[in-house]
Amino acid sequence: MATMKVFVFTLIWCLLHVGIEGRVVNLLQSFDGSRISYGFSNSFNRIFDTSKYGILQLNNGLAQTPQMGWNSWNFFACNINETVIKETADALISTGLADLGYVYVNIDDCWSAAKRDSEGQLVPDPKTFPSGIKALADYIHGKGLKLGIYSDAGQFTCQVRPGSIYHEKDDAALFASWGVDYLKYDNCFNLGIKPQDRYPPMRDALNATGRTIFYSLCEWGVDDPALWAGKVGNSWRTTDDINDSWVSMTTIADINDEWASYAGPGGWNDPDMLEVGNGGMNYQEYRSHFSIWALMKAPLLVGCDIRNMTAETFEIISNKEVIAVNQDPLGVQGRKVYVSGTDDCLQVWAGPLSGHRLAVVLWNRCSKAATITAGWGPLGLESGTSVSIRDLWQHKEVVGDAVASYGARVGAHDCQMYIFTPQTVARSVN
Numbered sequence: 475m476a477t478m479k480v481f482v483f484t485l486i487w488c489l490l491h492v493g494i495e496g497r498v499v500n501l502l503q504s505f506d507g508s509r510i511s512y513g514f515s516n517s518f519n520r521i522f523d524t525s526k527y528g529i530l531q532l533n534n535g536l537a538q539t540p541q542m543g544w545n546s547w548n549f550f551a552c553n554i555n556e557t558v559i560k561e562t563a564d565a566l567i568s569t570g571l572a573d574l575g576y577v578y579v580n581i582d583d584c585w586s587a588a589k590r591d592s593e594g595q596l597v598p599d600p601k602t603f604p605s606g607i608k609a610l611a612d613y614i615h616g617k618g619l620k621l622g623i624y625s626d627a628g629q630f631t632c633q634v635r636p637g638s639i640y641h642e643k644d645d646a647a648l649f650a651s652w653g654v655d656y657l658k659y660d661n662c663f664n665l666g667i668k669p670q671d672r673y674p675p676m677r678d679a680l681n682a683t684g685r686t687i688f689y690s691l692c693e694w695g696v697d698d699p700a701l702w703a704g705k706v707g708n709s710w711r712t713t714d715d716i717n718d719s720w721v722s723m724t725t726i727a728d729i730n731d732e733w734a735s736y737a738g739p740g741g742w743n744d745p746d747m748l749e750v751g752n753g754g755m756n757y758q759e760y761r762s763h764f765s766i767w768a769l770m771k772a773p774l775l776v777g778c779d780i781r782n783m784t785a786e787t788f789e790i791i792s793n794k795e796v797i798a799v800n801q802d803p804l805g806v807q808g809r810k811v812y813v814s815g816t817d818d819c820l821q822v823w824a825g826p827l828s829g830h831r832l833a834v835v836l837w838n839r840c841s842k843a844a845t846i847t848a849g850w851g852p853l854g855l856e857s858g859t860s861v862s863i864r865d866l867w868q869h870k871e872v873v874g875d876a877v878a879s880y881g882a883r884v885g886a887h888d889c890q891m892y893i894f895t896p897q898t899v900a901r902s903v904n
């Protein structure tokens with residue numbers, strides 16, 4: 475009898491555990507009706523594994539799709555002030571980027587004075603933010619946008635302003651009183667304390683304010699945050715800081731790819747902010763950067779001076795079809811599914827989308843133009859499946875359906891990005 479009880483208890487515990495920790499419905503089930511074949515093969519669930527994505531997320535209702543907006547760091551670093559933040563908000567509106575979803579205006583490091591005030595509160599730098607953050611938040615909110623701020627899970631920020639460790643409650647309450655909508659929380663001067671101990675207190679402090687605030691962990695991937703941060707933040711950095719170079723961007727893409735199965739609505743892997751438009755990469759490289767970030771369900775936080783963008787920069791970051799891949803409600807991170815060529819530089823990246831579709835990127839990381847072919851096997855499609863293809867950079871359908879593979883010529887460091895829609899086939903009822 476006792477053994478039976480233990481057995482039943484264990485069974486129930488296991489079932490609950492699976493329900494909580496894994497995706498309840500695996501992808502293939504949702505992709506494969508019994509009456510209709512959507513053309514996906516048995517290896518589909520293995521290729522696009524989502525089993526590590528917990529449904530027990532932060533539960534503040536945010537990040538159902540990756541966050542979109544702008545952040546001051548990549549272009550301005552410490553050279554910020556309330557004028558440039560306001561002008562950026564104005565530019566998000568006047569360029570139409572806000573209407574495409576770029577709504578967070580995020581101030582990075584250097585907004586605060588070097589010391590807390592006599593009551594121990596953070597103070598905006600009186601020289602650069604003389605009107606204070608509340609006034610800035612009101613301005614930003616008046617435009618229908620949201621304001622993000624920055625602090626650090628340590629004694630100081632990376633630029634040696636006061637950090638928030640042991641001040642979580644005060645600082646969260648202050649941010650909420652200003653009307654802040656987003657907190658990026660950095661990892662400098664962390665006193666050698668584990669991030670698993672330093673990041674949850676701010677989560678709880680933000681929650682206790684009663685204001686819904688996006689919580690972005692910037693832990694640099696040091697302690698593999700994908701393994702634990704789903705219950706702590708809405709996104710977590712998986713890597714070191716990006717810099718405006720091809721080597722940095724490609725290195726970071728590969729590291730972020732390793733954690734694909736842990737991302738989903740409520741909590742995303744963060745391979746850091748966009749460098750598109752900052753001048754260190756060419757048009758093809760920036761287009762690849764944007765395409766792969768969109769496919770990986772990375773936060774799309776523009777990092778250039780959007781008051782002064784080139785037409786090429788605007789064309790890249792305003793591509794509605796690529797943004798739609800990033801914001802797709804299915805919320806499954808795309809990943810690298812096939813490589814060939816010298817040093818694996820010819821690559822196929824892909825990810826499932828709602829509506830039984832696939833996003834596919836052919837990415838040429840070699841130094842010469844080449845043809846890259848995506849076979850149906852690596853994409854998790856049954857051979858013989860007829861697929862219609864839309865080109866997201868040409869904004870047109872590719873003529874003629876493909877039935878076994880699809881290949882295209884891709885320039886050096888460039889990519890092509892598509893949506894593949896397999897033709898559904900009714901199964902015979904018997």
Ligand SMILES: *[C@@H]1O[C@H](CO)[C@@H](O)[C@H](O)[C@H]1NC(C)=O
Nearest residue numbers: 550553554555556557558602
């Ligand atoms: C504000 O910052 C911008 C960008 O760094 C700079 O060009 C401008 O001169 C600054 N304005 C003031 C008043 O400091």
Ligand SMILES: *[C@@H]1O[C@H](CO)[C@@H](O)[C@H](O)[C@H]1NC(C)=O
Nearest residue numbers: 532533534681684685686687
């Ligand atoms: C605080 O956390 C609870 C429990 O997860 C959640 O239901 C609630 O929406 C959160 N509130 C805010 C303001 O984030």
Ligand SMILES: *[C@@H]1O[C@H](CO)[C@@H](O)[C@H](O)[C@H]1NC(C)=O
Nearest residue numbers: 716717718719721722723725
């Ligand atoms: C940019 O990142 C790459 C790759 O991580 C690194 O090798 C390089 O030193 C960095 N460059 C700068 C200027 O920090």
Ligand SMILES: *[C@@H]1O[C@H](CO)[C@@H](O)[C@H](O)[C@H]1NC(C)=O
Nearest residue numbers: 751752753779781782783784
């Ligand atoms: C605008 O950007 C161009 C480069 O694209 C640069 O040469 C110019 O100085 C910038 N203007 C301002 C006002 O920042």
